[in-house]
Amino acid sequence: MPGKLKSPKELEALHKKLAKGLETDKARVSVCNGTACRPYGSNPVVEAFKAAIDKKGLADKVEFKVTGCHGFCERGPIAIVEPGNIFYQKIKPEDVPEILDKTVLNKQVISRLLFKEPITKAEITAQADLPFYKNQRRIILGNNVRIDPTNIEDYISIGGYSALAKALFDYQPTQIIDIVKQSGLRGRGGGGFTTGVKWESCRNAHGDIKYVIVNADEGDPGAYANEGLLTGNPHSVLEGLIIGAFAIGSHQGYIYVRNEYPLALKNITNAMEQARKLGLLGKNILGSGFDFDVRVNRGGGAFICGESTALMASLEGKVGEPRAKYTHTVEKGLWDRPSDLNNVETWANIPLIINNGADWFKKIGTPTNTGTKIFSLTGKVNNTGLVEVPMGIQLRDIIFNIGGGIREGKKFKAVQTGGPSGGCLPESMLDMPVDFDALTKVGSMMGSGGMIVMDENNCMVDIAKYYLSFLEEESCGKCVPCREGIKRMRQILNDITSGAGKESDLPLLEEVGHCLRDSALCQLGGSAPNPVLTTMQYFREEYIEHIKLKKCRAGVCKDLITFSITEEKCPDCGMCVKACPAEAITAVGKRKPVVLDQAKCIKCRTCYEVCKLGAVKIE
């Protein structure tokens, strides 16, 4: 690696040299080795590529890149072969020699490994043509495919750190703040507060020592957008942070990463070391005279530490408890000093805004919600993964065009946005634009970009109960409404799902919910009733069925359902008999339907799942 860069000219020279290296005739294979692809077996695929390239002596002919998350996690392990933008999915190590021989050396496409459109079964060759990618706007995540996140030269080769040079040498700090303000960028952690205004308040706050903080304590169940960014393109976050520090007048930053993200921790730590070696971090950055350094802190597994004041308490070494924000953290934050905290995704937007200008950024999205937003699309959709879309896109576009609709042809029921304390929205709201204000208006929220899709087999009362149990455990317990209120609401929902619900439960749930919204100390408590209140609002009939008819239409609530065998459909294949863990099903003779003993049945659903003929009925 070259030594310290002492001026923007030296950075530009390095960029030119590295960019030239990209203009080769060499084929390029980039394999996703992100956190989601690894359990699918991407590591053995990477090893197979390395071994085969070595064995075949192809090092001169092909450039092999191991990258961070490509986004289409459903189809991992994934590889893209250039030229041709050929997208291979669900690759196994034994496919690797064939990819090299056929595609890399002879430009033949292996149709077996292509993505097939679930309905038309048409094969799609290019990544850019896949419905999953075609309908996205991947300004932040797009670079993940192009770079090895452990190598700073890759990032510089595609223009990395040029925004930092521009910020340090072409602009005054206040000009940078103006640009960020003009861009309309709003905090991606969920609050949606205008980033430029936040920076300005922090810059204007009294005090010599100021801090900038990256919030990477992404704890929402099912959300991993921050992880994908920090793992796949750590330098983009770091570059944004340094620019922000310069604009605010801070010389010390902190990156708070949850310890459950080992790969993100490793990659960001490595990125910091490399940036320091190149003089992009530390004293006298690029010869500008500006000093800034950063430390990584690991979270200890508390969901509440994603809340800004709790995160700062945790950084100080105290118990991660939030405090009232009547005095803002930009005035009195970490160690009572002015502190600016932004989400990973917010920081990653900064280099793009500085390089391309506020006007470019404002053209993406809607006038009050500019830019893109990354969502972790999970649940019952065909194409799960990380998706980046322009703000203001309709929910329907995300779920049906990008997500490819509901699995197994089932019917869409609800989508939950914004993590455990987001709301569940019904089908009638699918044409709603996805932005901070619209989601809040209908009782949900943007949160940090979780998006969980549910189908007809999800019971909405049970879903509400699930999220409350999560929040009950994760509440810090400091204030009465959150600690006591969530517990009581969960108890009521327990009653309803076990058949002991009363009609008076519904107004009581609403009353507790509204009390939490009004009087809880922080946003965890304030938003905790969202899953209950929205499911009660949009799926009230399910609550009433549970209470009055003691019926769960989704067949989820164990106390309200029974399993039975539809005799005419059962050919005595014995699958359920073998699978039943309670030995509740017995075979009574050849070709005779099996018998299910209700007294022994533990309602675990195993028979229902294994029966391929639909002979198990849930009522």
Place this chain on the structure above:
Amino acid sequence: MSELVTLSINGNKYTAEKGQYILQVARAHGIKIPSLCNLDAVEPYGACRLCIVEITRENRKRIVTSCLFPVEEGLIVETDSPRVIGNRKMLLDLLLARCSENKVIRQLADEYGIEKSSFEKEYWTKENCIVCGLCARVCEQVVGVSAISLVNRGITKGPASPYLESAKACIGCGSCFYACPTGAIKMEDKEGYRYIYNWRIKYKLQKCTICGIEWAPEKQLEYIRKKWNLPKGFFDVCPNCR
């Protein structure tokens, strides 16, 4: 003298020092706002939420905790608006379900006309502690020994001695006992010893060499004597006989 601001509470105008909290100003003028976790001797904490009030700022109404909200020029405060009362009643309802036999909570609930908790009786508990943290905060901020703290998270949170063993740093002063708003701390002086059962301590009491009264734990007196550099035997005599 610091800057003065004028604010309105329940329609009346008051002058206060900038930086004071709403609750302080209201109490100074005899306006009653209920609160359990607030004590002048320690920093406000905002746990019980009973002191919520409704404020109007820039034509927007919102609920804030008066123990933590600093007053400002032109602030409009309502301490008993329908929204405040509704929320406060629910908070008391929740506390009543937790502390179903506690006298302090019972009395507050009576004041707000709550006969019994709205939640299912089978889920009620007989706690006395509302986890306001006053015991631990007083121990840290006033006494300065931090012998106890709040432990655990969420519904299991509560004050405790380290590892639930005898609190070694405790000097037996009983500040926690006096600060506790709901009588959740059990302290007793008997047969020459002070017991604080919550923190599993038993300390010998000092006997006055003149009147013979057992007037404070020896450990507490020794702590004060060392802190203020007082001569040995300074506390042999009780304050009454001195």
